Amino acid sequence: MNLEMIIRMVDRDHYVLTEDGNPLTQSTATRAILKSLQLLEVKPGDRVLEIGTGSGYSTALIAQLVGEKGHVVSLDIDPIITERAQQRLMEDNIENATLITRDGREGHTETAPFDRIIAWATADHLPKQWIDQLKNSGIIVAPFMLVPLAQSMAIARLRKYDKKIVGEQLIQGAYICMNETPDYASLGPELRADVVLHEKQKVGAWASSQWMKQVPLDQRRQWMMQLQNSAILKCPLKGGENYDAFRAFLLVKQPTELTTIYFAPMGMIGVSTSTSYALLSEERTCLQNGTLTLNDYLEEWRSIGHPGMDNLKPIVRQINSVSVVQAAFKID
Structure with a gap:
């Protein structure tokens, strides 16, 4: 069968x-x-x-x-x-x-x-x-x-x-993170986040970026609180452009400032530092402040034909003696 x-x-x-x-x-x-x-x-x-x-x-x-x-x-x-x-x-x-x-x-x-x-x-x-x-x-x-x-x-x-x-x-696909204990209340993406904000005992927002791992938790929380009060700007994606495809492109590029964020109920991806950010949501909205923008990444993505997950392949690399799965562009 x-x-x-x-x-x-x-x-x-x-x-x-x-x-x-x-x-x-x-x-x-x-x-x-x-x-x-x-x-x-x-x-x-x-x-x-x-x-x-x-x-x-x-x-x-x-x-x-x-x-x-x-x-x-x-x-x-x-x-x-x-x-x-x-x-x-x-x-x-x-x-x-x-x-x-x-x-x-x-x-x-x-x-x-x-x-x-x-x-x-x-x-x-x-x-x-x-x-x-x-x-x-x-x-x-x-x-x-x-x-x-x-x-x-x-x-x-x-x-x-x-x-x-x-x-x-x-x-494309996502599952709960593996953990040492069957604590399902904490097995969501926030398990790997660098800052988590709760609302009435539920996760209301989280963020994850390399720079956040280097600063005190109070500073990360303050950054998130300020971000939540940001003005929503016009989406930089053009008519038929796909958020998930651009997101996949960023996961391959892995810019130093790469940042993933969740504000209930939507996710975002983009770049950030402790003083600047440019973030795009799956609802096609944008948050931006300071000198960072997504323009260069968007132009590069467009110039190579808007690749998405279907245009990527997994590669296995040895980093610090462990096998890590990353993404790369397919080569025809």
Whole structure:
């Protein structure tokens, strides 16, 4: 059976809905699951390592894809979630899946090697354990932070060739950050932010930039408070230009002042220092103050044909002895 048939066959509500009929917090939208599993290219008989069991719905899909001769090992850091998902799988008579409570970054040496590895949570870098536990020609599909800033994620497909990991494809997507504890209240993008402002115990705003890591927290908070009172300017994007495409371009360029920001309910990207900023929102508004502008980046982006995520590929680099996934422009 193909993936679309299996998605129609497996009852998502059985896994995702809680006893009171509400969706489980630790669940992923079907469309997002479909996109990642299409990249994964699972075949009957494959051995698959899944990072982030969640509701168990994706585990059930993968179990159907690998068939009776294949197997899924699914890891989740939350024992309650693992036990719940195991019960749901048993009720669906799925026997070719093993669920284990542990930090997914460790992988599962006991049942390695794997043909495929897929993750539904974002690691800071590519864990060496995943590389070691992947078969040659095997595929990894996982979200990564393309720069060390909050909400700088994309989903990458990587393949192993002769013990070397090669990037093949990037798609847009973001998941919760991997953490040492199942504290879901703090697993959003703000977990990697450099300043967070709360409103009535909820995250109202956050920001992330390299310069913020070098100054006291009080200074960052003061900067954010001033920014919230800025006048909204005309959007510098032209008619058909796409915010997400320009955002992807900035994640490749990685300017020194690169900044990601969230003001509920919208995200922003741009450049900033402690005294100046130029920021563009997904709602096509702009905040600007001081000498910084986005004009040079916009002109460069336009001059090379408005590349977006489809025009990028993942590359794996060694930085401080760890494997980091970044983005680069495709070369035809």
